[in-house]
Amino acid sequence: MTGVRVAGTGLTPFGNAPERTSRDLFAEASSAAFADSGVPREDVEAVFYGNFMGELAEHQGHQGPLMAEAAGVRAPATRYESACASSGMAVRDAVMRVRNGEHDVVLVGGAERMTNLGTAGATEALAIAADELWEVRAGMTFPGAYALMAKAYFDEFGGGREDLAHVAVKNHENALTNEKAQYQKSIEVAEVLDAPTVSSPLGLYDACPLSDGASALVLTSEAYAEEHDIDAPVSITGTGQGGDRMALHDREFLARSPAAREAGEEAYTDAGIDAGDVDVAEVHDCFTIAEVLALEALDLEPVGEGITAARDGRTTADGDTPINLSGGLKAKGHPVGATGASQIAEVSKLLAGTHPNSEHVADATTGVAHNAGGTVASAAVHVLEVAK
Amino acid sequence: MTGVRVAGTGLTPFGNAPERTSRDLFAEASSAAFADSGVPREDVEAVFYGNFMGELAEHQGHQGPLMAEAAGVRAPATRYESACASSGMAVRDAVMRVRNGEHDVVLVGGAERMTNLGTAGATEALAIAADELWEVRAGMTFPGAYALMAKAYFDEFGGGREDLAHVAVKNHENALTNEKAQYQKSIEVAEVLDAPTVSSPLGLYDACPLSDGASALVLTSEAYAEEHDIDAPVSITGTGQGGDRMALHDREFLARSPAAREAGEEAYTDAGIDAGDVDVAEVHDCFTIAEVLALEALDLEPVGEGITAARDGRTTADGDTPINLSGGLKAKGHPVGATGASQIAEVSKLLAGTHPNSEHVADATTGVAHNAGGTVASAAVHVLEVAK
Structure with missing residues (x-):
């Protein structure tokens, strides 16, 4: 089993580009x-690509070979679809293939075009990540689903809208240095609380935006990186996947994410670390409450205490474990299929010292990326470490 | 590296079931x-699921966890989409995971619901497997694309409609014993030639039907099968994947399938066999010409000679290398996402001696399954062998 190195990363700007x-x-x-990688395209042996709603947004399926072509690569390509965790699953498979010696060099990434559908159209398209028969037909969309999860959390553990507002404020603050972020703009707690309600208790600033964008990673085996003198100081050392029942009504708890816990435990075990070793993480904050649930599922906060993490500064840039230094989905943007691989890109740069926010985690050696699909019916978690 | 055993297979009837x-x-x-397998659901460690057009046919994405649930399995699940090769790709990944020791037991399969869209709606939905910008907008659908390929073949190598008719006649003949087949009905060459033209030179009987259906496989490691005394006499010993440019106009030859050739060569090498060892095969005959191109790409026929294989009896049930003893996509049906895994089920039963057409290949030890996406911009090939 060989180590897997992040040889290069690339992101488009995330934001409104309906014409692209x-x-x-x-x-x-x-x-x-x-x-970024210095790896020639000819060396790529396989392409792993995540996309969620291409059928609806562009009337385009079978995007694997299309994207290999777009990347200028002649190699077999597969599309992974796991809602908002699509490229997280692509990364997982790519990591396993390299690790097991199937490939030395792979291209991994994802893309999503969303804003051409408009807000109502994109919200309807996003809803196909939920259960069409039992949730979507009853009128459920994702803001509504996460609002139910937030209410359940408040009921079980306490906390409220102001606590969630701190998550949004933190992530916007982190995005100020991120040139690719959709919002490079600070916000205040009061603004978050005054924003229009989307689905009570969640307001407009509790939700990530609709975004267009793409992400890509060149991953190589350790042997390839050494032999070709590739500057790739960060390894992906752990991978985990979890699954849950699709519909919220089939779950025992609304305010817990067992799929993310399962994925996190598997990834930690795989990397031989525990939660206490994590110095920095990018987690799937499609809504502010989602960040709270992710922290708890990843054991970065005890259950019931994640709600105060941003407010009390434990997860801010200068906190013990900075979360979403990229700005997160909230401020960086969330082009669905691109998100999972983009998180790996961010964590990799944070650990390599090449991220504009690396100064906040100067001694960090271990990072985590958490990518979730739907109401976390799917989750992919990866551990990255500075290579020894 | 462990061997991978086919412990159990399951298919629905393929056909018209728009209400399901x-x-x-x-x-x-x-x-x-x-x-069929005797493996308990609790032992499944991961689910690999292929589906192509769920977003359009059922307004349902994120089908991985939904299908794990439908199967009564609590395990992480991923959906693979590679057009008509979707479950072929799911099988490939599942095989690699078991082989590399990641899992001992996996559930693999696929499903497609199509007929609820009607013929025009399903044809339009199928078209998203082609290039939306450069093919679909110009009016291309798959019957048109394969008609271009057939014309190019006739121009380059000779042959004609009557040769193709023999492919359809053979596959219908093979389906007579297949209870799950959409058409258990013989046809004559004259009927094929008299059928309405779909896209010249292809007529109605050159095309596979629209189908609803699902397929599933329980795969296990060799060690698991032995330890649990599972009756699993067939192994998947080779896997290969190929890719090509998406649009026909970007290819050097219309009457060749380099993606299938690449996938076949990789699968043969992986299994340590060559084309001469193949006793029986299921190939992706979405149109009669597709079977011809597949035979040549897999080196089961020399280039330019596949056109006479059915006519001259080399690929009929009593020929040297029977092709599509299940009836193929043509007569068995083609619920897109289910097809790749269903081919593995058929080859496995043929080799195990449990297929109604096994008598035609009584001494067979080696079989091949070939699954293609679009106009073969994607291909997955697997080799199955009777376990020693």
Whole structure:
């Protein structure tokens, strides 16, 4: 079993680009990743690509080979779809293939085109990540689902809207240095609380935006990186996946994410670390409450205490374990299929010391990326470490 | 590296079932596979699921966890989408995971619901497997694409409609014993030639039907099968994947399938066999010409000679290398996401001696399954062998 190195990363700007196709976006992200890596395209042996709603947004399925072509790569390509965890699953499979010696060099990433659908159209398209028969037909959309989860959390553990507001404020603050972020703009707690309600108790600033964008990673085996003198100081050392019942009504607890816990435990065991070793993490904050649930599922906060983490500064840039130094989905943006691989890119740069926010985690050696699908019916967690 | 055994297989009937959801179909197929295998559901460690057009047919994405639930399995689940090769890719990944020791027991399969869209709706939905910008907008659908490929073949190598008719006649003949087949009905060459033209030179009987259906496989490691005394006489010994440019106009030859050739060569090498060792195969005959191209890509026929294989009896049930003894996509049916895994089920039963057409291949030890996406921009090939 070989180690897996992050040789290069590339992201498009995340934001409003309704005129850009997903192939155009992925071409940009993959070009950047190749340039960053120094790895020639000809060495790529397989492409792992995440996309969620291409069928609805672009009337385009079968995006695997299309994206290999967009990336200028002649290699077999597969599309992974696991709602908002699509490229997290692509990363997981890519890591396993390299680790097991199937491939030395792979291209991994994802893209999503969303804003061309408009807000109502994109919200309806996003809803296909929930159970069509039992949730969507009853009128459930994701803001509603996460609002139920937030209410359940408040009922069980306490906390309230102001605590969640601190999550949004923190993530916007972190995004100020991120040139690719959709919002490079600070916000105040009062603004969050005054924003229009989307689905009570969640307001507009509790939700991530709709975004277009792409992400790409060039991953290599340790042996390849050494032999070709590739500057790749960070390894992906752990991978985990979890699953849960699809519909909220089939779950025992609304305010817990067992799929993320399962994925986290598997990834930690795989890497031979425990939660206490984690110096920095990117977690899937599609809504502010989602960040809270992620922290608890990953054992970065005790159950019932994640709600105070941002407010009390434990997860801010200068806290013990900074969370979402990229700005998170909330401020960086959330082009669904691109998100999972983009989190790996951010953590990799944070650990390598090449991220604009690396100064906040100067001694960090271990980071985590947590990518979730739907109301966390799917989760992928990866551990990254500075290579010894 | 451990061997991978086919412990159980399950298929729904393929055909018209517009009222059945894909979860309903997959529940039936997976139940059958578990019953066939004797493996308890609790032992499943991961689910690999192929689906192509759920977003359009059922407004349902994120089908991985939904299908794990339908199968009564509590394990992480991922959906693979590679057009008509979706479950072929799911099988490939599942095989690699078991082989590399990541899992001992996995559930693999796929489903598709199509007929609820109607013929025009399903044809339009299928078109998303082609290039939306450069093919679909110009009016191309798959019958048109394969008609271009057939014309190019006739121009380059000769042959004609009557040769292709023999492919359809053969596959219908093979399906007579297949209870799950959409058409258990012989046809004559004259009927094929007299059928309405779909896209010249292809007529109605050159095309596979629209189908609803699901397939499931329980795969285990060799060690698990031995330890639990599972009756699993067939191994998957080779896996290969190929990719090509998406749009036909970007390819050098229309009448060749380099992605299938690449996948076949990889699978043969992986299994340590060559084409001469293949006793029986299921190939992706979405159109009659597709079977011809598949035979040549897999080196089962020399380039330019596949066109006469059915006509001259080399690929009929009593020929040297019977092809599509299940009836193929043509007569068995083609519920897109289910097809790849269903081919593995057929080859496995043919080799195990439990297929109604096993008598035609009584001494067979080696079989191949070939699953293609779009106009073969994606291909997955697997080699199965009677375990020693």
